[in-house]
Amino acid sequence: MARYLDIHPVDPQPRLIAQAVRILSEGGLLAYPTDSCYALGCTLDAPEGLERIRRIRQVGKNHDFTLVCADFAQLSQFVIVSNPVFRLVKNATPGPYTFILPATKEVPRRMAHPKKHTVGVRIPDHRVAQALVRELGEPIVSSTLLLPGHEDPPTEGWVVQDLLDHQLDGIIDAGEVGTEPTTVIDLSRGELEIRREGAGDVSRF
Numbered sequence: 001m002a003r004y005l006d007i008h009p010v011d012p013q014p015r016l017i018a019q020a021v022r023i024l025s026e027g028g029l030l031a032y033p034t035d036s037c038y039a040l041g042c043t044l045d046a047p048e049g050l051e052r053i054r055r056i057r058q059v060g061k062n063h064d065f066t067l068v069c070a071d072f073a074q075l076s077q078f079v080i081v082s083n084p085v086f087r088l089v090k091n092a093t094p095g096p097y098t099f100i101l102p103a104t105k106e107v108p109r110r111m112a113h114p115k116k117h118t119v120g121v122r123i124p125d126h127r128v129a130q131a132l133v134r135e136l137g138e139p140i141v142s143s144t145l146l147l148p149g150h151e152d153p154p155t156e157g158w159v160v161q162d163l164l165d166h167q168l169d170g171i172i173d174a175g176e177v178g179t180e181p182t183t184v185i186d187l188s189r190g191e192l193e194i195r196r197e198g199a200g201d202v203s204r205f
Contacts, residue, residue: 002031002168004161009033009174012131020170021135028169029053031145031160033177034068035126036096036199037153038160040168041068041140044108050141056167058148065111066098066120066182067139070130074139075121078106085187088205094125096199100186111141118188128174144181152179 003023007016023030027046031038040056042049044067054063069075072090079101081089089099103111103119111119121139124130133140145153147163154160157173165171183200186193194202 002161002165003170004157005170005172006157007128007172007174010127012128012174014131014135017128017131017135020132020172023170024132024136024140026169029167030140030170030172031157031164031168032129032132032140032172033126033157033174034096034124034129034142035094035177036124036144036180036182037155037178038145039068039129039140039142040145041132041142043136044111044138044141046141047110050110052167053143056164057143057146059143063143064100064120066122066142067107067111068129068133068142069121069123069139070133071123074133075123078104078139079119079121080104082190088187088192092200092204093123094130095123096125096180096182098122098182098184100184100188100195102188118186120184122182128172132172146181153181155179 005016029049029052030041040053098120100120155176180199183198184196186195
């Protein structure tokens with residue numbers, strides 16, 4: 001049974017954030033809210049967490065995971081960012097965008113795209129998600145909580161609990177979130193390619 005944490009969406013309680021981070025640090029799998037929709041997350045050194053996400057979502061080994069980062073300084077440790085890309089990404093973060101960029105050696109091989117060695121990164125505009133990543137001190141490896149047979153992700157913590165209580169270690173409830181996943185922008189080849197139009201406005205690009 002997952003630990004259920006009711007966290008304030010604007011002023012997250014440090015004690016509860018610490019409990020959620022402890023779940024992650026011990027190799028657990030966490031459902032948490034973002035500025036787009038609910039996500040499943042684990043740490044970089046939790047390979048079992050990646051497999052559990054794949055099982056829950058019923059996706060294959062080529063599934064694209066995202067590194068959810070606290071800020072641009074942390075993001076730049078895990079992806080290679082040229083000057084033009086820096087300006088573009090900086091202007092759109094924090095926000096509901098995922099950027100696909102060349103991965104650095106800090107990214108485990110099991111996470112990066114096997115042929116292109118790229119990875120998705122993002123900085124969410126959500127107080128709870130930001131507090132989690134800051135307290136953890138490293139990115140959260142994440143995937144949208146979209147279940148097989150469902151058109152949209154769940155929007156509230158109690159719904160996540162009903163669906164996945166025995167498959168998760170922790171669930172954060174911070175109020176209702178949206179159903180649209182992030183807008184995905186591929187910058188890995190030096191040109192901008194919109195791979196998925198989602199919660200982020202594409203007209204700014």
